[in-house]
Amino acid sequence: MIAQFEPITGRYMHLDLFGLKHRIYVEEAGEGTPLLCLHTAGSDGRQYRALMNDERITSSHRVIAFDMPWHGKSSPPPGWHNEEYQLTSAQYTTMILEIMAALELDRPILIGCSIGGRIALHLALEHPEAFRSIIGLQAGAHVDPYYDLNFLHRPDVHGGEVSAAIVSGLVGPDAPMEERWETLWHYMQGGPGVFKGDLYFYKLDGDIRDRVAQIDTRRCPLFLLSGEYDYSCTPEETLAVANSVPGSEVTIMKGLGHFPMSENPAEFLKYLLPVLEKIGGRDRV
Amino acid sequence: MIEALKARVNGDEALVRRGRFLSTTFLLEVGQTAWLISIFEGEVVSVTSGPFVMPSSSFALRAPEQEWQKFWSSRPPPGSNDLMALIKRRVLKAEGNLQIFMANLRYFKEVLAKLRQAGAEA
Numbered sequence: 265m266i267a268q269f270e271p272i273t274g275r276y277m278h279l280d281l282f283g284l285k286h287r288i289y290v291e292e293a294g295e296g297t298p299l300l301c302l303h304t305a306g307s308d309g310r311q312y313r314a315l316m317n318d319e320r321i322t323s324s325h326r327v328i329a330f331d332m333p334w335h336g337k338s339s340p341p342p343g344w345h346n347e348e349y350q351l352t353s354a355q356y357t358t359m360i361l362e363i364m365a366a367l368e369l370d371r372p373i374l375i376g377c378s379i380g381g382r383i384a385l386h387l388a389l390e391h392p393e394a395f396r397s398i399i400g401l402q403a404g405a406h407v408d409p410y411y412d413l414n415f416l417h418r419p420d421v422h423g424g425e426v427s428a429a430i431v432s433g434l435v436g437p438d439a440p441m442e443e444r445w446e447t448l449w450h451y452m453q454g455g456p457g458v459f460k461g462d463l464y465f466y467k468l469d470g471d472i473r474d475r476v477a478q479i480d481t482r483r484c485p486l487f488l489l490s491g492e493y494d495y496s497c498t499p500e501e502t503l504a505v506a507n508s509v510p511g512s513e514v515t516i517m518k519g520l521g522h523f524p525m526s527e528n529p530a531e532f533l534k535y536l537l538p539v540l541e542k543i544g545g546r547d548r549v
Numbered sequence: 550m551i552e553a554l555k556a557r558v559n560g561d562e563a564l565v566r567r568g569r570f571l572s573t574t575f576l577l578e579v580g581q582t583a584w585l586i587s588i589f590e591g592e593v594v595s596v597t598s599g600p601f602v603m604p605s606s607s608f609a610l611r612a613p614e615q616e617w618q619k620f621w622s623s624r625p626p627p628g629s630n631d632l633m634a635l636i637k638r639r640v641l642k643a644e645g646n647l648q649i650f651m652a653n654l655r656y657f658k659e660v661l662a663k664l665r666q667a668g669a670e671a
Binding site for chain 1: 624625627628630631632633634636637638647648651652654655658
Protein backbone atom coordinates (compact mmCIF):
# COMPACT_ATOMS: atom_id res chain seq x y z
CA MET A 265 0.00 0.00 0.00
CA ILE A 266 1.35 3.42 -0.99
CA ALA A 267 0.63 6.31 1.37
CA GLN A 268 -0.81 9.43 -0.17
CA PHE A 269 -0.37 12.93 1.18
CA GLU A 270 -2.70 15.87 0.78
CA PRO A 271 -1.17 19.14 -0.46
CA ILE A 272 -2.01 20.83 2.87
CA THR A 273 0.74 22.03 5.21
CA GLY A 274 0.18 23.05 8.81
CA ARG A 275 2.29 25.26 11.10
CA TYR A 276 2.04 26.63 14.61
CA MET A 277 2.27 30.40 14.83
CA HIS A 278 3.21 32.19 18.05
CA LEU A 279 1.46 35.52 18.30
CA ASP A 280 0.49 37.99 21.01
CA LEU A 281 -3.26 38.65 21.00
CA PHE A 282 -5.09 40.83 23.54
CA GLY A 283 -1.83 41.07 25.51
CA LEU A 284 -1.51 37.29 25.87
CA LYS A 285 0.76 34.78 24.19
CA HIS A 286 -1.07 32.50 21.78
CA ARG A 287 -0.08 29.37 19.90
CA ILE A 288 -2.23 29.22 16.78
CA TYR A 289 -2.45 26.43 14.23
CA VAL A 290 -2.54 27.56 10.60
CA GLU A 291 -3.06 25.37 7.55
CA GLU A 292 -2.65 26.30 3.93
CA ALA A 293 -2.51 24.96 0.41
CA GLY A 294 -2.10 26.46 -3.04
CA GLU A 295 -0.60 29.59 -4.50
CA GLY A 296 -2.07 32.83 -5.74
CA THR A 297 -4.70 35.17 -4.39
CA PRO A 298 -4.94 34.66 -0.62
CA LEU A 299 -8.26 33.15 0.46
CA LEU A 300 -8.64 33.32 4.23
CA CYS A 301 -11.19 30.88 5.66
CA LEU A 302 -13.06 31.21 8.98
CA HIS A 303 -14.61 28.14 10.58
CA THR A 304 -17.94 27.89 12.41
CA ALA A 305 -18.56 28.07 16.16
CA GLY A 306 -17.23 25.09 18.09
CA SER A 307 -15.36 23.61 15.13
CA ASP A 308 -11.99 24.21 13.44
CA GLY A 309 -10.18 24.80 10.16
CA ARG A 310 -10.63 21.22 8.98
CA GLN A 311 -14.00 22.34 7.67
CA TYR A 312 -12.10 23.77 4.69
CA ARG A 313 -10.24 20.54 3.86
CA ALA A 314 -12.04 20.13 0.54
CA LEU A 315 -11.17 23.63 -0.68
CA MET A 316 -7.51 22.97 0.12
CA ASN A 317 -7.62 19.71 -1.82
CA ASP A 318 -9.29 21.06 -4.95
CA GLU A 319 -6.96 22.14 -7.74
CA ARG A 320 -9.65 24.30 -9.28
CA ILE A 321 -9.15 26.54 -6.26
CA THR A 322 -5.53 25.95 -5.23
CA SER A 323 -4.15 26.52 -8.75
CA SER A 324 -4.92 30.21 -8.37
CA HIS A 325 -5.50 30.73 -4.63
CA ARG A 326 -3.45 30.40 -1.48
CA VAL A 327 -6.11 28.89 0.79
CA ILE A 328 -5.46 29.56 4.48
CA ALA A 329 -7.44 28.44 7.52
CA PHE A 330 -6.47 28.96 11.14
CA ASP A 331 -7.97 27.32 14.18
CA MET A 332 -9.22 30.08 16.47
CA PRO A 333 -7.67 30.11 19.96
CA TRP A 334 -9.36 27.39 22.07
CA HIS A 335 -10.29 25.45 18.87
CA GLY A 336 -8.78 22.55 16.97
CA LYS A 337 -5.00 22.38 17.41
CA SER A 338 -4.71 25.97 18.69
CA SER A 339 -4.28 26.32 22.44
CA PRO A 340 -6.22 28.53 24.77
CA PRO A 341 -4.07 31.34 26.21
CA PRO A 342 -2.24 30.93 29.54
CA GLY A 343 -4.66 31.26 32.46
CA TRP A 344 -7.52 29.67 30.53
CA HIS A 345 -8.18 27.13 33.27
CA ASN A 346 -9.79 29.79 35.47
CA GLU A 347 -11.53 31.68 32.69
CA GLU A 348 -14.96 31.39 31.12
CA TYR A 349 -14.40 31.59 27.39
CA GLN A 350 -16.62 34.16 25.68
CA LEU A 351 -15.92 35.40 22.17
CA THR A 352 -16.67 39.08 21.52
CA SER A 353 -16.92 41.02 18.26
CA ALA A 354 -13.89 43.11 19.21
CA GLN A 355 -11.70 40.09 20.00
CA TYR A 356 -12.79 38.26 16.88
CA THR A 357 -12.05 41.26 14.66
CA THR A 358 -8.65 41.87 16.26
CA MET A 359 -7.71 38.19 15.97
CA ILE A 360 -8.45 38.07 12.23
CA LEU A 361 -6.64 41.33 11.42
CA GLU A 362 -3.58 40.40 13.55
CA ILE A 363 -3.30 36.97 11.98
CA MET A 364 -3.61 38.49 8.51
CA ALA A 365 -0.82 40.94 9.35
CA ALA A 366 1.38 38.19 10.80
CA LEU A 367 0.94 36.11 7.63
CA GLU A 368 1.53 39.26 5.52
CA LEU A 369 -1.64 38.67 3.54
CA ASP A 370 -2.32 41.43 1.05
CA ARG A 371 -6.06 42.10 0.84
CA PRO A 372 -7.20 38.48 0.95
CA ILE A 373 -10.57 37.23 -0.11
CA LEU A 374 -12.34 36.41 3.15
CA ILE A 375 -14.72 33.48 3.43
CA GLY A 376 -16.42 32.80 6.75
CA CYS A 377 -19.24 30.51 7.79
CA SER A 378 -21.83 31.03 10.55
CA ILE A 379 -19.96 33.00 13.24
CA GLY A 380 -17.38 33.45 10.48
CA GLY A 381 -20.13 34.73 8.22
CA ARG A 382 -21.30 37.12 10.92
CA ILE A 383 -17.84 38.56 11.56
CA ALA A 384 -17.47 38.83 7.79
CA LEU A 385 -20.36 41.30 7.90
CA HIS A 386 -18.65 43.21 10.72
CA LEU A 387 -15.41 43.33 8.69
CA ALA A 388 -17.24 44.37 5.51
CA LEU A 389 -18.60 47.29 7.50
CA GLU A 390 -15.55 48.29 9.53
CA HIS A 391 -12.51 47.17 7.48
CA PRO A 392 -13.59 46.97 3.84
CA GLU A 393 -10.21 48.21 2.62
CA ALA A 394 -8.47 45.18 4.13
CA PHE A 395 -10.21 42.68 1.85
CA ARG A 396 -10.42 42.05 -1.89
CA SER A 397 -13.89 40.58 -1.49
CA ILE A 398 -15.90 39.05 1.31
CA ILE A 399 -17.93 35.85 1.05
CA GLY A 400 -20.38 35.20 3.87
CA LEU A 401 -21.63 31.63 4.24
CA GLN A 402 -24.72 31.20 6.40
CA ALA A 403 -24.36 34.88 7.26
CA GLY A 404 -27.18 36.58 9.11
CA ALA A 405 -27.25 39.77 11.15
CA HIS A 406 -28.56 38.08 14.31
CA VAL A 407 -29.87 34.78 15.71
CA ASP A 408 -32.08 34.59 18.78
CA PRO A 409 -31.20 31.80 21.24
CA TYR A 410 -33.61 28.91 20.72
CA TYR A 411 -32.36 26.54 23.41
CA ASP A 412 -30.79 26.87 26.85
CA LEU A 413 -27.09 27.36 26.07
CA ASN A 414 -26.16 26.13 29.56
CA PHE A 415 -26.73 22.57 28.34
CA LEU A 416 -23.59 22.94 26.23
CA HIS A 417 -21.34 23.13 29.29
CA ARG A 418 -22.34 21.35 32.46
CA PRO A 419 -20.94 18.20 34.06
CA ASP A 420 -24.05 16.04 33.65
CA VAL A 421 -24.23 16.50 29.85
CA HIS A 422 -21.30 15.43 27.64
CA GLY A 423 -20.21 18.58 25.85
CA GLY A 424 -18.97 16.89 22.70
CA GLU A 425 -21.99 14.65 22.34
CA VAL A 426 -24.51 17.42 22.89
CA SER A 427 -22.73 19.94 20.64
CA ALA A 428 -22.77 17.49 17.74
CA ALA A 429 -26.36 16.50 18.47
CA ILE A 430 -27.46 20.14 18.58
CA VAL A 431 -26.01 20.84 15.13
CA SER A 432 -26.67 17.49 13.43
CA GLY A 433 -29.97 18.67 11.96
CA LEU A 434 -28.22 21.68 10.46
CA VAL A 435 -26.48 19.38 7.99
CA GLY A 436 -28.47 19.25 4.75
CA PRO A 437 -30.25 16.04 3.70
CA ASP A 438 -28.06 15.42 0.65
CA ALA A 439 -24.73 15.48 2.52
CA PRO A 440 -22.68 12.35 1.85
CA MET A 441 -22.52 10.21 5.00
CA GLU A 442 -18.74 10.46 5.32
CA GLU A 443 -18.70 14.26 5.11
CA ARG A 444 -21.72 14.61 7.43
CA TRP A 445 -20.06 12.61 10.18
CA GLU A 446 -16.63 14.20 9.65
CA THR A 447 -18.37 17.56 10.18
CA LEU A 448 -20.05 16.32 13.36
CA TRP A 449 -16.83 14.72 14.65
CA HIS A 450 -15.21 18.17 14.73
CA TYR A 451 -18.04 19.28 17.04
CA MET A 452 -17.59 16.22 19.23
CA GLN A 453 -13.91 17.17 19.65
CA GLY A 454 -14.46 20.72 20.88
CA GLY A 455 -13.15 21.71 24.31
CA PRO A 456 -15.50 22.22 27.27
CA GLY A 457 -17.54 25.39 26.91
CA VAL A 458 -15.93 26.47 23.65
CA PHE A 459 -19.01 26.11 21.43
CA LYS A 460 -21.02 27.93 24.08
CA GLY A 461 -18.41 30.69 24.28
CA ASP A 462 -18.54 31.18 20.51
CA LEU A 463 -22.32 31.42 20.64
CA TYR A 464 -21.95 34.38 23.01
CA PHE A 465 -20.75 36.25 19.92
CA TYR A 466 -23.29 34.62 17.60
CA LYS A 467 -26.41 35.14 19.69
CA LEU A 468 -25.61 38.10 21.95
CA ASP A 469 -22.56 40.28 21.37
CA GLY A 470 -22.36 40.12 17.57
CA ASP A 471 -25.83 41.45 16.71
CA ILE A 472 -25.31 43.75 13.71
CA ARG A 473 -28.92 44.29 12.63
CA ASP A 474 -28.90 48.02 13.23
CA ARG A 475 -25.70 48.62 11.22
CA VAL A 476 -25.67 46.02 8.45
CA ALA A 477 -27.33 48.36 5.94
CA GLN A 478 -24.27 50.65 6.20
CA ILE A 479 -22.04 48.11 4.42
CA ASP A 480 -20.70 49.75 1.26
CA THR A 481 -20.12 47.10 -1.43
CA ARG A 482 -18.31 49.68 -3.60
CA ARG A 483 -15.49 49.53 -1.07
CA CYS A 484 -15.55 45.73 -0.77
CA PRO A 485 -17.79 43.37 -2.78
CA LEU A 486 -20.01 41.14 -0.64
CA PHE A 487 -21.26 37.70 -1.69
CA LEU A 488 -23.72 35.71 0.43
CA LEU A 489 -24.22 31.96 0.04
CA SER A 490 -26.65 30.18 2.35
CA GLY A 491 -27.90 26.61 2.55
CA GLU A 492 -31.61 25.95 2.17
CA TYR A 493 -31.78 23.62 5.20
CA ASP A 494 -30.11 25.92 7.73
CA TYR A 495 -32.52 26.73 10.54
CA SER A 496 -29.85 28.53 12.59
CA CYS A 497 -29.19 31.20 9.98
CA THR A 498 -32.22 30.73 7.75
CA PRO A 499 -32.34 31.66 4.05
CA GLU A 500 -34.81 34.39 5.05
CA GLU A 501 -32.25 35.92 7.42
CA THR A 502 -29.55 35.91 4.75
CA LEU A 503 -31.98 37.37 2.21
CA ALA A 504 -32.82 40.11 4.72
CA VAL A 505 -29.12 41.05 4.87
CA ALA A 506 -28.90 40.97 1.08
CA ASN A 507 -31.96 43.17 0.73
CA SER A 508 -30.53 45.77 3.09
CA VAL A 509 -27.05 45.87 1.50
CA PRO A 510 -27.17 47.38 -2.00
CA GLY A 511 -24.78 45.67 -4.41
CA SER A 512 -24.50 42.44 -2.45
CA GLU A 513 -25.04 39.19 -4.34
CA VAL A 514 -26.95 36.34 -2.71
CA THR A 515 -27.60 32.71 -3.60
CA ILE A 516 -29.61 30.16 -1.61
CA MET A 517 -27.99 26.75 -2.07
CA LYS A 518 -30.54 23.95 -2.60
CA GLY A 519 -30.29 20.93 -0.34
CA LEU A 520 -27.34 22.32 1.63
CA GLY A 521 -27.30 23.14 5.32
CA HIS A 522 -25.23 25.18 7.77
CA PHE A 523 -21.78 23.73 6.92
CA PRO A 524 -21.69 23.76 3.10
CA MET A 525 -17.89 23.60 2.66
CA SER A 526 -17.61 20.64 5.03
CA GLU A 527 -20.90 18.72 4.77
CA ASN A 528 -21.13 18.58 0.99
CA PRO A 529 -18.04 20.04 -0.72
CA ALA A 530 -18.89 18.78 -4.21
CA GLU A 531 -22.23 20.61 -4.23
CA PHE A 532 -20.84 23.68 -2.47
CA LEU A 533 -18.05 24.14 -5.00
CA LYS A 534 -20.66 24.47 -7.75
CA TYR A 535 -21.71 27.68 -6.00
CA LEU A 536 -18.29 28.88 -4.81
CA LEU A 537 -16.28 28.51 -8.03
CA PRO A 538 -18.39 31.02 -10.02
CA VAL A 539 -18.05 33.51 -7.14
CA LEU A 540 -14.26 33.13 -7.10
CA GLU A 541 -14.25 33.45 -10.90
CA LYS A 542 -16.21 36.67 -10.64
CA ILE A 543 -13.86 38.05 -7.98
CA GLY A 544 -10.86 37.09 -10.12
CA GLY A 545 -12.45 38.79 -13.12
CA ARG A 546 -12.90 42.03 -11.18
CA ASP A 547 -9.24 41.89 -10.16
CA ARG A 548 -8.13 41.57 -13.76
CA VAL A 549 -10.12 44.62 -14.90
CA MET B 550 -47.98 4.15 14.01
CA ILE B 551 -46.23 5.27 17.20
CA GLU B 552 -46.32 1.64 18.41
CA ALA B 553 -43.87 0.81 15.62
CA LEU B 554 -41.18 2.53 17.71
CA LYS B 555 -40.61 -0.55 19.84
CA ALA B 556 -39.61 -2.89 17.03
CA ARG B 557 -37.76 -0.26 15.00
CA VAL B 558 -35.66 1.03 17.90
CA ASN B 559 -34.96 -2.35 19.46
CA GLY B 560 -33.98 -3.71 16.06
CA ASP B 561 -31.22 -1.09 15.72
CA GLU B 562 -28.32 -2.48 17.70
CA ALA B 563 -26.16 0.66 17.47
CA LEU B 564 -29.00 2.89 18.64
CA VAL B 565 -29.76 0.66 21.62
CA ARG B 566 -26.05 0.62 22.50
CA ARG B 567 -25.93 4.43 22.47
CA GLY B 568 -28.87 4.46 24.87
CA ARG B 569 -27.53 1.80 27.22
CA PHE B 570 -27.19 4.24 30.14
CA LEU B 571 -30.69 5.61 29.63
CA SER B 572 -33.80 4.38 31.46
CA THR B 573 -36.74 6.78 31.53
CA THR B 574 -40.32 7.40 30.47
CA PHE B 575 -41.18 10.39 28.31
CA LEU B 576 -44.47 11.79 27.06
CA LEU B 577 -45.04 12.37 23.35
CA GLU B 578 -48.00 14.46 22.25
CA VAL B 579 -49.11 14.33 18.64
CA GLY B 580 -51.79 16.98 18.57
CA GLN B 581 -54.43 15.86 21.06
CA THR B 582 -53.10 12.29 21.31
CA ALA B 583 -50.65 11.46 24.10
CA TRP B 584 -48.24 8.55 24.29
CA LEU B 585 -46.03 7.36 27.13
CA ILE B 586 -42.83 5.80 25.87
CA SER B 587 -40.78 3.81 28.38
CA ILE B 588 -37.12 3.08 27.77
CA PHE B 589 -34.94 0.68 29.75
CA GLU B 590 -31.20 0.64 29.05
CA GLY B 591 -31.75 1.93 25.52
CA GLU B 592 -34.58 -0.43 24.56
CA VAL B 593 -38.17 0.73 24.17
CA VAL B 594 -40.09 -1.50 26.59
CA SER B 595 -43.56 -0.02 26.15
CA VAL B 596 -45.52 2.47 24.07
CA THR B 597 -48.87 3.32 25.66
CA SER B 598 -51.52 5.62 24.24
CA GLY B 599 -53.62 7.99 26.35
CA PRO B 600 -55.74 9.59 27.46
CA PHE B 601 -54.05 9.38 30.86
CA VAL B 602 -55.37 10.45 34.24
CA MET B 603 -52.02 11.10 35.93
CA PRO B 604 -49.20 10.45 33.46
CA SER B 605 -45.72 10.42 35.01
CA SER B 606 -42.80 11.23 32.73
CA SER B 607 -39.36 12.80 32.94
CA PHE B 608 -40.09 15.20 30.11
CA ALA B 609 -42.66 15.85 27.39
CA LEU B 610 -42.43 16.65 23.68
CA ARG B 611 -45.56 18.33 22.34
CA ALA B 612 -46.30 19.43 18.77
CA PRO B 613 -49.34 19.69 16.49
CA GLU B 614 -50.07 16.62 14.39
CA GLN B 615 -49.31 18.33 11.07
CA GLU B 616 -45.85 19.28 12.36
CA TRP B 617 -45.05 15.68 13.30
CA GLN B 618 -46.35 14.50 9.93
CA LYS B 619 -43.89 16.82 8.17
CA PHE B 620 -41.10 15.68 10.50
CA TRP B 621 -41.94 12.05 9.74
CA SER B 622 -42.12 12.47 5.96
CA SER B 623 -39.43 10.74 3.90
CA ARG B 624 -37.76 14.03 2.95
CA PRO B 625 -38.86 16.62 5.50
CA PRO B 626 -38.87 20.20 4.22
CA PRO B 627 -36.49 22.83 5.66
CA GLY B 628 -37.59 23.75 9.18
CA SER B 629 -39.17 20.32 9.76
CA ASN B 630 -36.17 18.04 9.39
CA ASP B 631 -34.99 18.02 13.00
CA LEU B 632 -36.35 18.34 16.55
CA MET B 633 -34.22 21.45 17.08
CA ALA B 634 -35.68 22.97 13.91
CA LEU B 635 -39.18 22.47 15.32
CA ILE B 636 -38.10 23.97 18.64
CA LYS B 637 -36.55 26.95 16.83
CA ARG B 638 -39.89 27.58 15.08
CA ARG B 639 -41.62 27.33 18.47
CA VAL B 640 -43.94 24.54 17.25
CA LEU B 641 -42.35 21.80 19.37
CA LYS B 642 -42.50 22.35 23.10
CA ALA B 643 -39.99 20.44 25.20
CA GLU B 644 -40.91 20.58 28.87
CA GLY B 645 -39.89 18.85 32.09
CA ASN B 646 -36.46 17.56 33.09
CA LEU B 647 -34.65 18.42 29.90
CA GLN B 648 -31.27 17.31 31.24
CA ILE B 649 -32.32 13.76 30.33
CA PHE B 650 -33.38 14.89 26.86
CA MET B 651 -30.24 16.95 26.20
CA ALA B 652 -27.78 14.43 27.65
CA ASN B 653 -29.19 11.88 25.19
CA LEU B 654 -30.13 14.26 22.39
CA ARG B 655 -28.69 12.21 19.54
CA TYR B 656 -30.50 9.13 20.89
CA PHE B 657 -33.88 10.86 21.11
CA LYS B 658 -33.49 12.46 17.66
CA GLU B 659 -32.75 9.08 16.14
CA VAL B 660 -35.53 7.32 18.07
CA LEU B 661 -38.17 9.76 16.83
CA ALA B 662 -36.79 9.67 13.30
CA LYS B 663 -37.48 5.92 13.34
CA LEU B 664 -41.08 6.82 12.61
CA ARG B 665 -40.06 8.32 9.27
CA GLN B 666 -40.99 6.56 6.08
CA ALA B 667 -38.27 4.20 4.97
CA GLY B 668 -34.97 5.59 3.92
CA ALA B 669 -34.78 8.86 5.84
CA GLU B 670 -32.14 9.36 8.50
CA ALA B 671 -32.18 11.37 11.71
